[in-house]
Amino acid sequence: MLKEHDVVTAIVNVPAEGLLAGDVGAVVHCYPEGDVYEVDFLDEQGRHKCVATLTGQQVMRLNLVSLSA
Template sequence: MPAEHSRVALTKDCPEEGLSAGDVGTVVHIYGERGVEVEFFNGAGGTVAVLSLPADTVRPLGERDVLHARRLAA
């Protein structure tokens, strides 16, 4: 389980929010073992989405991860 304020990557697409597996967010709340609330930002620092997610739909970032930028669909 990732810690609060840690960066995580989505492991599944969230098409209804325009997010894809691999998108990076910050854990803003932990719901015990049930899940996490994650905030996703754009490149300018604006909030794209805040989602309550099951714990298995995110993974902690590590030293072997590389961040990548992509444009959000309109």
């Protein structure tokens, strides 16, 4: 299960939202009914692209590592 603020990537295209597999976003809401999430996606320049309602089967959580000097 995902949680709010998890960074995810879409693994499917959602043409109605202009969403492409590989787009990156953050979970902004987790629905209590199950594995359903609102995800805010950004474009390549970091600008808002869309907010989409997706299932856990349509996204994959990214494990980001912070590199500190």
